[in-house]
Amino acid sequence: MIRLIEDNDPTSFEKLKLLYPHASNAFIIGITGSPGVGKSTLIDALITQFRELDKKVAILAVDPSSPFSGGAILGDRIRMQRHATDEKVFIRSMASRGQKGGLSRATKDAVVVFSAMGYEIIIIETVGAGQAEFDIANIAHSIGIVTSPGAGDGIQAVKAGILETGDIFIVNKSDKLDADASVHQLNMMIEMRKSSKTNWKAQVLKTIAQNGTGVKEVADAFLSHFDFMKNNNLIDQKRNAMEKSYFNSLLKDLILEKLFLYMKNSEACKKIEKEIQSGSMDPLSAAEFLVNKLIVFKNNE
Numbered sequence: 001m002i003r004l005i006e007d008n009d010p011t012s013f014e015k016l017k018l019l020y021p022h023a024s025n026a027f028i029i030g031i032t033g034s035p036g037v038g039k040s041t042l043i044d045a046l047i048t049q050f051r052e053l054d055k056k057v058a059i060l061a062v063d064p065s066s067p068f069s070g071g072a073i074l075g076d077r078i079r080m081q082r083h084a085t086d087e088k089v090f091i092r093s094m095a096s097r098g099q100k101g102g103l104s105r106a107t108k109d110a111v112v113v114f115s116a117m118g119y120e121i122i123i124i125e126t127v128g129a130g131q132a133e134f135d136i137a138n139i140a141h142s143i144g145i146v147t148s149p150g151a152g153d154g155i156q157a158v159k160a161g162i163l164e165t166g167d168i169f170i171v172n173k174s175d176k177l178d179a180d181a182s183v184h185q186l187n188m189m190i191e192m193r194k195s196s197k198t199n200w201k202a203q204v205l206k207t208i209a210q211n212g213t214g215v216k217e218v219a220d221a222f223l224s225h226f227d228f229m230k231n232n233n234l235i236d237q238k239r240n241a242m243e244k245s246y247f248n249s250l251l252k253d254l255i256l257e258k259l260f261l262y263m264k265n266s267e268a269c270k271k272i273e274k275e276i277q278s279g280s281m282d283p284l285s286a287a288e289f290l291v292n293k294l295i296v297f298k299n300n301e
């Protein structure tokens with residue numbers, strides 16, 4: 001199924017419709033942060049923690065930044081290799097090989113599959129967050145932002161606008177100097193966060209992902225955030241937001257599909273294209289004309 005989704009196979013749509021009613025109970029964690037901060041290494045160590053609790057875990061590494069992430073695919077595989085023979089662990093990378101609806105749609109599709117397959121915890125690794133084309137906040141329940149000491153990484157996080165979305169902050173590579181300074185800096189920034197939508201107090205934790213130090217605390221923090229959401233009736237709210245965002249990306253996809261099919265077969269359309277080329281119609285008026293022709297909804301309908 002993941003391969004069909006990745007390849008934009010038209011049969012995946014009907015299959016997803018059948019799977020959707022069975023996909024609801026998974027806890028979805030987004031792990032994000034700059035390249036090389038240790039996300040994959042940390043996830044590998046998190047898998048160990050969640051397996052100790054006998055949870056079935058699926059991992060999806062997505063790379064919204066590059067269409068050619070062959071290297072990253074290999075890297076992710078290698079770093080999580082020790083779980084490769086565990087039947088209750090599924091690890092997959094997904095590159096943006098021209099998914100029509102973008103990676104958001106493909107990732108959400110994959111999450112539906114994992115969830116319907118009974119994976120209880122789904123971890124999505126991604127570089128960066130909050131980009132319009134890939135909004136992890138609308139896919140995951142909990143967001144972990146990984147940084148490493150020094151290099152003003154905390155400040156970078158703020159610049160990238162991801163501070164607002166983080167639930168758990170992880171200062172990885174804390175075997176290096178300045179880890180405490182990063183923790184301090186992040187704590188200060190969290191204090192200054194504008195009103196958080198919930199009363200969850202974001203945590204800042206230190207890890208050495210390579211040897212597992214501090215990783216149990218990170219796993220516990222994610223699980224307590226999920227409990228917090230359950231206890232405060234935030235799960236339904238989150239599900240509504242997730243479904244709305246999925247619906248929106250599906251709508252865009254399906255409308256575009258229909259539009260391009262129509263354009264391919266439409267004489268009127270070819271005529272308009274010629275008119276643009278000859279200069280007798282400008283592209284703005286042409287696009288407006290075509291879209292108005294397509295819109296069949298009337299007001300209040």
Ligand SMILES: Nc1nc2c(ncn2[C@@H]2O[C@H](COP(=O)(O)OP(=O)(O)OP(=O)(O)O)[C@@H](O)[C@H]2O)c(=O)[nH]1
Binds near residue numbers: 034040079175211
């Ligand atoms: N010193 C130190 N190195 C670490 C630690 N965790 C990971 N690394 C190393 O950092 C490098 C990058 O780790 P990855 O886990 O691939 O980082 P990533 O964030 O997944 O990288 P991308 O997926 O390429 O963005 C590797 O060489 C790791 O071995 C740590 O706690 N301490």
Ligand SMILES: [Mg+2]
Binds near residue numbers: 039040
């Ligand atoms: Mg990685």
